Amino acid sequence: MKKALILINAYSKLKSAMNQPTRLKEELKKLGVEVDIRPNSIDTAMIIDGRPVSLLQDYDFVVYLDKDKYTSALLEKSGLRLFNRHEAVLICDDKMDTHIRLTSQGINMPDTIPGLLCYDKDASVQEAKDRIKLIEERLGYPCVIKESYGSLGNKVYCAENKDQLLILMEKVKLKAHLFQNMISTSRGRDVRIIVIGGKAICGMERTSQSDFRSNIELGGRAKPFNMTQPFIEMAERVAHILQLDYCGIDLLFGENGEPIVCEVNSNAFFGAMESITGINVAAIYAKHMYETVYKV
Ligand SMILES: Nc1ncnc2c1ncn2[C@@H]1O[C@H](COP(=O)(O)OP(=O)(O)O)[C@@H](O)[C@H]1O
Ligand SMILES: [Mg+2]
Structure with a gap:
């Protein structure tokens, strides 16, 4: 039997945070994978007699929706495949580390x-x-x-x-x-692109009339973004450099409309993206994980 675990944050009570695991479970199930959803807990992974020990060895892979770096490191050391990988989550969690990792690779970013x-x-x-x-x-x-x-x-x-x-x-x-x-040409405006398995899947443009930040949570309005080649290439290159299976990349518009990397979200919510673009992000991510793990 094919089995996967979706691990969520131990303390998260947010209803919005349950959309992600529920949708991914649904789509993995369609592919024939049994899925458990569990909050991270103190017995998920630990060090015993100097070795990483995890109680989750029955699973073929783990969809890691938490950002807890200790658990992800130990789970990976105990031999489990995580989506995303520990190091990718670690780098993206820290905006400065993300920029450092992207230097000298021809990636546009703010000074x-x-x-x-x-x-x-x-x-x-x-x-x-x-x-x-x-x-x-x-x-x-x-x-x-x-x-x-x-x-x-x-x-x-x-x-x-x-x-x-x-x-x-x-x-x-x-x-x-x-x-x-x-980046004043992008004040109150940016683009979020979802990349899965190295491919840019869909994008939305977000604009705010009242704030330099275009986040939807702060009042930004989103509409589908017709992904042009420079935006596709930039997003895919960033995901490749950071070795992300799945991510949401925020891109700003430069003086000539060129993409400038703002930040990379390893655990990007896809609810708004699915409803705005009509793209089934969860299904594409589930398929990517399935094909990677079962080598089909
Ligand atoms: N250097 C910048 N120049 C212009 N706008 C920026 C810049 N950095 C961030 N922003 C705006 O602020 C928003 C939030 O910044 P971001 O780095 O994506 O942080 P968060 O993780 O909180 O979303 C971006 O979506 C963008 O609209
Ligand atoms: Mg952002």
Whole structure:
């Protein structure tokens, strides 16, 4: 019997978070795969006698919808195939790591300066004069400040001037973060493309009238995006470099309408994409996993 496990976050109570596992289970079932959905738990994977031990060895593969890096690392070490792979999820979870991994590969991205680690809540950002000067000279205003870990747009900020920059630097100083130039030709507008098994499947364009961030969760409106060759190529190259089985890539529009990589979501929700484009994303992902694991 073919068997798969869909592992979701241990604490997630969000109803919207259940759409993903439910749809994937449905589509895997159509292919003849028995599927269990389980929240991640303390006994999913552990180290015993110096070896990775998982209680999930009955499964042919795991659809890993969590981002917990310890569990994914141990599951993979115990021999299970994860979709996405541990390292791919790890890199995408951290926006700065994603940009670093994409450097020197001919990938367009905003100029990006990593924030420096600060352990002292009493340290003053005012003293970081050299860094502020560098940000002003290299990135200018408005500039974008992002926490490295975040989603749905709520940890992405914009500084229009030095006063706002200082306030934001103070706000994020104890967290991993980065600074970027604002791609002004794309203010309030971007494209999300889903790539599965190396192929760009579908895309939606998101626009916001009220915010520089175009996330739907913050009021952005989405419509189907007619994927042009440069966008398809950029999305597929990014997914290939990061070795993602499945992802949603956010792309900004450059001065000549060219794609610029904003971020890569290894665990992108596909509910809105399915309803906007009419494409059965879950079925295509299920087929990719099936063919990869059972080599058909
Ligand atoms: N450098 C940038 N220039 C212009 N707009 C940006 C830039 N970075 C992010 N944005 C806008 O902010 C939104 C959220 O940023 P993103 O990096 O995708 O974070 P999140 O993971 O929270 O979605 C993007 O969809 C885009 O509209
Ligand atoms: Mg995004």
